[in-house]
Amino acid sequence: MKLHLGREDGKASANQLLRDDAKFAAQKIAFFQYLTVAVFLFLITGFWDLQIRNPEVYQERALENSVKSIPVLAPRGKILDRDGRVIVDNHDSFGLYLSRENLKMEHLRPIAEGLNLDYESLVARVRRFQTRGAPQYEPIPIKEELTPGELAFVDSHKDANTFPELEVVHVQHRLYPRDGLAAHVVGYVGEVSEAELNSPEFANFHQGDVIGKDGIERQYNDQLMGVDGQRRVEVDSFGNERHVLDDKEAIPGKNLQLTIDLDLQAVAELTLENRRGAVVALDPRTGEVLAMVSRPAFDPNLFAGRIRSKDWKDLVDNPAHPLMNRAIQAQQAPGSTFKPIMLLAGLETGAIDDNFHITCPGGATFYGHFYKCWGRHGTVGLHEGLVHSCDTFFYNVGNRMDIDDIAHYAEMVGYGHKTGIDLPHEAEGIVPSRRWKIRTQHEKWFAGENISVAIGQGATTVTPLQMASAIGGIAIGGMWFQPHLVPEVHLLPARRGEVNLENVRKVIDGMYGVVNEGGTGVRAKLPGIDVCGKTGSAQLVSNGAIKAGFKVAADMKDNAWFVGFAPRDNPEIVVATLFENGEHGQLAAPIVRDVLKAYFDKKARLGQPQPQLARLPSDLLQAPRRVPATSGAANQ
Amino acid sequence: MPAHRSIRDFDWLMVILVCAICALGVLQIFSATRDTRFAEAWWKQAVWILGGFIALWIGTLIDYHSLLGQAYVFYGLAIGTLAATFVIGMTAFGSRRWIGTAALHLQVSEFVKLVVVLLVARYLSELKGEQLELRDLLKLAGLVGLPMIMVMIQPDLGTALTFVPILGVGVFLAGFRWQHAVAILVLVAVAAPIGYWVVLKDYQRARVVSFLDPNQDPKGSGYQVIQSKIAVGSGALWGRGVTKGTQTQGRFLPVSQKDFIFSAFAEEHGFVGVIVALGLYFLLLMQIVQNAQTAPDKAGMFICMGIAALLLFHVLVNVGMVVGRMPVTGIPLPLMSSGGSNIVAMFLMLGLVNNVRLRRFVN
Numbered sequence: 001m002k003l004h005l006g007r008e009d010g011k012a013s014a015n016q017l018l019r020d021d022a023k024f025a026a027q028k029i030a031f032f033q034y035l036t037v038a039v040f041l042f043l044i045t046g047f048w049d050l051q052i053r054n055p056e057v058y059q060e061r062a063l064e065n066s067v068k069s070i071p072v073l074a075p076r077g078k079i080l081d082r083d084g085r086v087i088v089d090n091h092d093s094f095g096l097y098l099s100r101e102n103l104k105m106e107h108l109r110p111i112a113e114g115l116n117l118d119y120e121s122l123v124a125r126v127r128r129f130q131t132r133g134a135p136q137y138e139p140i141p142i143k144e145e146l147t148p149g150e151l152a153f154v155d156s157h158k159d160a161n162t163f164p165e166l167e168v169v170h171v172q173h174r175l176y177p178r179d180g181l182a183a184h185v186v187g188y189v190g191e192v193s194e195a196e197l198n199s200p201e202f203a204n205f206h207q208g209d210v211i212g213k214d215g216i217e218r219q220y221n222d223q224l225m226g227v228d229g230q231r232r233v234e235v236d237s238f239g240n241e242r243h244v245l246d247d248k249e250a251i252p253g254k255n256l257q258l259t260i261d262l263d264l265q266a267v268a269e270l271t272l273e274n275r276r277g278a279v280v281a282l283d284p285r286t287g288e289v290l291a292m293v294s295r296p297a298f299d300p301n302l303f304a305g306r307i308r309s310k311d312w313k314d315l316v317d318n319p320a321h322p323l324m325n326r327a328i329q330a331q332q333a334p335g336s337t338f339k340p341i342m343l344l345a346g347l348e349t350g351a352i353d354d355n356f357h358i359t360c361p362g363g364a365t366f367y368g369h370f371y372k373c374w375g376r377h378g379t380v381g382l383h384e385g386l387v388h389s390c391d392t393f394f395y396n397v398g399n400r401m402d403i404d405d406i407a408h409y410a411e412m413v414g415y416g417h418k419t420g421i422d423l424p425h426e427a428e429g430i431v432p433s434r435r436w437k438i439r440t441q442h443e444k445w446f447a448g449e450n451i452s453v454a455i456g457q458g459a460t461t462v463t464p465l466q467m468a469s470a471i472g473g474i475a476i477g478g479m480w481f482q483p484h485l486v487p488e489v490h491l492l493p494a495r496r497g498e499v500n501l502e503n504v505r506k507v508i509d510g511m512y513g514v515v516n517e518g519g520t521g522v523r524a525k526l527p528g529i530d531v532c533g534k535t536g537s538a539q540l541v542s543n544g545a546i547k548a549g550f551k552v553a554a555d556m557k558d559n560a561w562f563v564g565f566a567p568r569d570n571p572e573i574v575v576a577t578l579f580e581n582g583e584h585g586q587l588a589a590p591i592v593r594d595v596l597k598a599y600f601d602k603k604a605r606l607g608q609p610q611p612q613l614a615r616l617p618s619d620l621l622q623a624p625r626r627v628p629a630t631s632g633a634a635n636q
Numbered sequence: 637m638p639a640h641r642s643i644r645d646f647d648w649l650m651v652i653l654v655c656a657i658c659a660l661g662v663l664q665i666f667s668a669t670r671d672t673r674f675a676e677a678w679w680k681q682a683v684w685i686l687g688g689f690i691a692l693w694i695g696t697l698i699d700y701h702s703l704l705g706q707a708y709v710f711y712g713l714a715i716g717t718l719a720a721t722f723v724i725g726m727t728a729f730g731s732r733r734w735i736g737t738a739a740l741h742l743q744v745s746e747f748v749k750l751v752v753v754l755l756v757a758r759y760l761s762e763l764k765g766e767q768l769e770l771r772d773l774l775k776l777a778g779l780v781g782l783p784m785i786m787v788m789i790q791p792d793l794g795t796a797l798t799f800v801p802i803l804g805v806g807v808f809l810a811g812f813r814w815q816h817a818v819a820i821l822v823l824v825a826v827a828a829p830i831g832y833w834v835v836l837k838d839y840q841r842a843r844v845v846s847f848l849d850p851n852q853d854p855k856g857s858g859y860q861v862i863q864s865k866i867a868v869g870s871g872a873l874w875g876r877g878v879t880k881g882t883q884t885q886g887r888f889l890p891v892s893q894k895d896f897i898f899s900a901f902a903e904e905h906g907f908v909g910v911i912v913a914l915g916l917y918f919l920l921l922m923q924i925v926q927n928a929q930t931a932p933d934k935a936g937m938f939i940c941m942g943i944a945a946l947l948l949f950h951v952l953v954n955v956g957m958v959v960g961r962m963p964v965t966g967i968p969l970p971l972m973s974s975g976g977s978n979i980v981a982m983f984l985m986l987g988l989v990n991n992v993r994l995r996r997f998v999n
Contacts, residue, residue, distance in 0.1 A: 025809045025937060026929065028808060028809050029809070029925060029928060029929055029937075029941065032805065032808075032925060032941065032944070032945070033922065033925055035948075036918065036921050036922070036925070036944075036948055037918075039948060039951070039952045040914055040917075040918050042952075042956070042961070043914060043951070043952070043955045043956060043959065043961070044910075044911070044914060046955075046956065046959030046960070046961045047868065047902065047907055047910045047911075047959055048907070049959070050865055050868045050869035050902075050959055051868060051869060051871055051872050051873065051902065051906060051907040051910070052872070052873060052907055054869070055869050055870060055871070055872035055873070057869060058865065058866045058867075058868070058869020058870040059869070059870040059872065061866045061869075061870070062866050062867070062869075062870035062882050062883050062888075063882075065863075065866065065882065065883065065886065065888050066882040066883070066886045066888065160888055161859065234882060234886065235886065236885070236886040236887050236888075237886055237887045237888045238887070242885065242886060
């Protein structure tokens with residue numbers, strides 16, 4: 001057959017011929033069919049591999065892709081004063097977390113750059129969380145209190161393609177009063193440290209937990225701290241939540257009501273403005289702490305979060321030790337404030353009697369050594385000795401007593417051991433005795449040392465809290481209640497001292513005279529209120545040290561003490577203050593007077609015979625979220 | 637021109653298969669675009685499919701011989717329109733492929749495929765002899781190569797490559813000398829590295845790299861492949877259910893209503909669904925091939941086989957990409973992927989197949 005068809009040829013004939021030819025490619029078409037089968041088999045084996053042979057791998061990865069664990073942080077309980085007013089609150093903020101399910105180490109540098117974090121410390125932080133073996137789902141907090149700019153950065157970078165590990169978490173950030181009000185009482189929170197995690201006390205905490213580090217925050221951490229919840233959410237590739245898979249709600253921490261009276265606390269804070277020292281106000285009848293101030297103070301807000309700024313280092317390095325709670329940690333010689341105890345001890349042991357008197361020519365010689373009195377008091381009996389704080393009188397009392405008897409009565413009023421207040425790191429102070437000297441200095445006691453002990457010098461040291469508690473106990477007739485900040489919590493029974501109330505009365509009368517009969521504490525006098533008190537001026541450097549050639553620095557002036565209570569009969573409040581480098585107790589007396597005045601002014605204002613802890617509704621104490629910023633008895 | 641044809645001669649099996657595939661596609665588009673700004677895509681797709689059936693009807697009505705007669709006119713128009721897209725075309729996804737307004741725009745290259753099918757059929761059916769002469773081969777390659785290069789520099793490598801199987805199957809059926817085949821293979825072997833380094837853009841090179849080793853660049857080009865494999869794998873045997881696939885719904889899958897629609901489908905319908913869908917495509921291909929076998933003439937056979945080859949290539953490359961067995965080329969899955977031009981062009985081609993079928997008893 002001759003195929004010679006041009007394009008112009010008739011279609012019919014062309015079709016005819018082509019049609020004959022149509023079957024020529026049958027084999028080739030069959031080949032194409034086999035090829036098609038091969039292609040489909042090739043594709044199906046691809047699906048077989050992925051969907052049938054090991055779908056678990058891909059299901060796992062789909063889960064990793066889409067499921068994020070987000071911590072739901074429990075807010076800490078608020079800390080309230082005795083009237084239910086808020087001392088420590090929380091405020092809403094945003095924290096940034098790195099979710100560990102899809103964390104990539106190579107993302108850390110751009111993240112650090114975007115959020116102005118230090119790259120090295122960020123890496124160290126992430127490593128710390130990883131090595132600690134915390135559960136994989138626990139995200140790593142890396143920044144707190146995100147600014148709007150930082151939030152925008154996170155929002156635009158949290159998609160699956162960029163940094164899917166970024167997670168913004170709603171945080172209730174601790175908000176403390178400004179200017180360090182009650183800072184030492186409430187303490188502060190911080191992220192649990194590596195060292196703490198290794199100790200049994202913090203064994204139950206996880207890396208990244210925020211715990212109380214000091215003060216009430218630490219002491220009552222278990223109550224204040226809630227239980228964090230967790231939310232597992234499915235996210236899309238932009239990091240937006242699609243829906244919640246499961247939601248374990250956080251249990252908020254319980255609010256805590258303190259015995260502190262904010263009104264009194266505020267006055268006490270003011271009296272110590274620009275001074276160094278401490279004020280403690282107690283109700284001697286219960287041991288409730290009404291106010292506790294230590295100055296200089298610090299602002300807990302500066303390091304209330306997880307990540308501490310450099311301010312923290314400044315505080316630690318500050319020579320004035322602003323972090324130290326002087327009310328329970330300053331151990332200083334009590335000076336003349338020891339004299340009421342000395343007088344009581346002398347009367348109780350019979351070393352002196354009501355008729356005991358001496359002549360003060362401005363000092364006296366004992367064991368060949370002349371001890372100066374701060375003035376010339378002439379003939380001095382029990383009452384005048386205390387009212388005018390005559391050293392010569394108490395030298396003689398000390399000389400007539402055995403050191404172990406002095407120690408017995410010092411310990412009876414609470415010196416030399418912790419008061420047991422519900423705050424961490426309370427100091428014990430020192431009550432010298434024979435055993436104490438053997439134990440610490442491996443020497444025998446010299447009778448001559450009694451002389452300085454008798455006026456509160458020598459080795460004796462006490463804390464302001466101990467002093468308030470000791471004098472308060474004497475004031476109510478020889479009964480000591482455990483000082484405390486949270487009512488009705490693990491209180492030890494009150495200690496009753498075996499003292500003759502007649503002798504106690506003489507001591508109280510003397511302290512009344514100090515303030516009201518032209519004694520050393522006249523500056524503490526309040527019209528209409530029977531204030532009793534005792535001044536004290538204590539050398540910072542012990543006599544022993546001076547003897548050893550220690551040079552007294554110019555700024556190491558004597559510490560000024562004053563301890564006072566009121567009213568004389570049925571006392572309701574005792575206030576002790578330590579005014580460091582205040583030179584003389586007379587200068588400390590107005591501090592105590594101001595606090596006492598505030599107490600009685602408020603009492604008069606409220607017209608209540610006795611202040612009582614406000615009765616808050618029980619649900620408010622259980623798990624409240626909102627408490628009015630100011631409420632309670634003060635406004636009634 | 638034969639005037640009457642029974643409606644029973646219509647390729648109803650093909651229509652049913654097409655309807656089934658399109659229905660799966662619309663369902664998957666609906667599922668993949670829920671709660672996104674493409675949420676309207678599923679009914680737009682449905683409208684396009686209706687338009688597609690009209691296109692199929694038109695493609696059936698006009699005798700394909702008339703169309704073949706105008707093949708070179710169409711070719712000239714195609715080249716002209718492609719050239720026009722460079723001037724007035726719209727840019728999207730970094731490439732100038734579309735022509736028209738924002739509301740209605742056509743991807744010209746989709747219709748160029750149809751023109752290439754007609755051109756190859758016309759050219760090869762007019763040749764005589766058992767085998768293709770080198771001169772004719774080169775001439776045809778040149779004719780196909782021109783629009784191919786124009787599409788390639790849009791740039792749209794994937795669509796440009798779809799011209800190759802049309803040409804290839806035509807040459808294969810027309811018969812070629814094995815010497816030519818060897819020569820072409822050698823030429824490709826030499827040209828491929830040159831093409832890789834000179835012709836391909838950086839992102840295209842990255843796609844090749846990510847195809848060879850997706851984990852090397854998990855957040856770049858490899859991301860799509862990895863996410864697609866995760867989606868497919870997590871579908872397992874029965875799938876995670878419509879609108880239940882986290883890869884699809886969480887939009888970890890890129891363009892899950894277009895190029896990666898089969899990945900989304902595999903996640904939500906599992907291996908069983910995949911077998912069903914691929915089975916439908918296979919039957920459709922076999923139906924087209926059967927129409928080629930019964931074609932009244934060479935030209936009809938070339939048309940059907942060209943379209944079959946084109947469809948097979950699309951399925952191979954797109955579905956192969958979804959399971960990580962083919963590089964990411966960005967060509968859609970015919971009849972399922974969302975996109976009007978693709979749907980209409982595909983239906984026109986199926987209309988041509990039907991056209992050939994209806995004229996099998998002519999004369």
